Amino acid sequence: MKEKQLSIGFIGTGIMGKSMVSHLLKAKYKVYIYNRSKEKALELIEKGAGWCNTPREVAENADLIITMVGYPHDVEEVYFSSEGLLSHAKKNAILIDMTTSTPTLAEKIYHSAKDKGLKALDAPVSGGDIGAKNGTLTIMVGGDQEVFEEVTPIFSCFGHNVVYQGKAGAGQHTKMCNQIAIATNMIGVSEALVYAKKAGLNPENVLKSISAGAAGSFSLSNLAPRMLINDYSPGFFIKHFIKDMGIALAEAEKINLQLPGLELAKKIYDQLAENGEENSGTQAIIKYWE
Known part of the structure; x- marks a missing residue:
């Protein structure tokens, strides 16, 4: 089957999902969407996406279904409820x-899908709202390699760095590595800017120097400028980052690994959430020092 003949389902058209669906529509795929709030999907419907009232309806229409929802309990509901994907997906569908x-x-x-004659991949992403809009997301994939190779053309619509990581669950483990690296990096970025201000430097000029040097990172180049203009709009919600850090810490505990840097970052973000910043972008971490 040629990829362009595939009908694609997409569940979760939030900050990142909205842009990802837009890229699929530009690539001329037929896309069926579902979101808890239809209002947030109206722009995509106007662009040609087919609206579905339930995940079941998505499953009955699509050959390949992508989910991008908030929390593990949301994933559980979308896949395992009586009206969920595993009960109603077409035979040989890819989830x-x-x-x-x-x-x-x-x-x-993965195992439940296999028992039902379905295929499943875990493929978390990194790159935030910027990567989603630009179609440059990093995608980390776990599952069967032949299924990964089959859907690579789909991933290429919104991702540039698409890497097969191994068996089911490997994509999620890799995303935990990503989040661990970001968590302590966000502390470093914030402390560098606070130091620059306290030392009487021009923070914008400081960024010009250190972003291009050994300290360079996505956070320094893309989020530090937002910090300097007090732009805390979410490219990635603090509440979701706290969720990710909690998963990483729980997984680390299972393998008897201590992650003091991650523990500190979560403590800081927990405090920000308690102060009402849970729906701010992760760059709002700088408010901890302010």
Whole structure:
């Protein structure tokens, strides 16, 4: 079957999902969408996406279904409820969960799908709203390699760095590595800017120097400028980052690994959430020092 003949389902048209669906529509795929709030999907419907009232309706229409929802319990509901994907997907359909979720749940979906004659991948992403809009997301994939190769053309619509990581759950484990690296990096970025201000430097000029040097990172180049103009709009919600850090810490505990840097970052973000910043972007971490 040629990829362009595939009908694609997409569940979760939030900040990132909205842009990802837009790229699929530009590539001339037929896309069926579902979101808890239809209002947030109206722009995509106007662009040609087919609206579905339930995940079941998506499953009955699509050959390949992508999910990008908030939390593991949302993933569980979308896949395992009586009206969920596993009960109503077409035979040989491909299910791809791109939510950042737990490796254990990814393995559960994989085995349940296989028992029903379905295929499943876990494929969390990194790159935030910027990567989603630009179609440059990093995608980390777990599952059967032949299924990964089959859907690579789909991933290429919104991702540039698409890497097969291994068996089911490997994509989610890789995303935990990503989030661990970001968590402590966000502390470093914030402390560098606070230091620059306290030392009487021009923070914009400081960024010009250090962003291009050994300290360079996505956060320094893309989120630090937002910090300087007090732009805390979410490219990635603090509440979702806290969820991810919690998953990573739980997985680390299972393998008897201590992650003091991650523990500190979660403590800071927990405090920000308690102060009402849970729906701000992760760059709002700088408010901890202010």
